Amino acid sequence: MKCTQVQSRLGDLSVGIGASLEHQLREHVATCETCAHEWSNLQRTIAWLSHVPEQDPPAGLWHAVNNRMGEVGNKTRLPRADVQRWQGWLAPAGAFAGGIALVLAGFAWITFSHQPPDASVGPLLAQSHANFVSQHLAMDRGEPLADTVALGVMASLVEGDAAASSRRGK
Incomplete structure (x- = not known):
């Protein structure tokens, strides 16, 4: 396995994964110094976090996050009137562009399909x-x-x- 693949899966190794993948990851960590260093840092972080007491999240945390996400999403979207204005002229503009393309294609076909007489015949x-x-x-x-x-x-x-x-x- 490549180091980037192993380093992205080290968190999975700490919580338990399939035996074959775990064997591949442990084999790579044993032979690669960089990945072994990352693995030891992750183990120290997990050990430190195990001593921190668990706390329940505040009661309204999820609603606050959800509302905040809605506010950000509304700011990035176009107002409904702008969307309707765009939709109102996109279909006719597309039809107009298609018509122009057909006219140009017909003109090109008429112009280039009639070959001039061979110069040797004259x-x-x-x-x-x-x-x-x-x-x-x-x-x-x-x-x-x-x-x-x-x-x-x-x-x-x-x-x-x-x-x-x-x-x-x-």
Whole structure:
């Protein structure tokens, strides 16, 4: 056992304790000079106190102590009105703080959940559009209707106009 444990249990040793604990304490006291000194001081104090005559406590001692404890306890407590005032605004303040926390969490989620597009996609799209535009420009230089897509669009527009004009003429 450690000295601090033994010294805290020396009072128990003087009034009688379990056999195994008593054996451990006595063993430590026999080997430790500091604890042996504490044990001898405790034994002398007990011997001196045994010669002092016992007296009954005064009749109102317990009530006086109890009243005094109540006075000290009342001084350390908040007055009832102060307690009610605190309780009156703590619940709404807690609800308000919780609401603010939810709003901030939602804002953070909205802000950080949408990742910006990957930077590598932009140049690839731009390059593919550039190739497409340059091909069409090259085909358009020589003959405006050389592009088959453009030719198809123009043909459908012309046919649509011809059908519409023939209907108008009737």
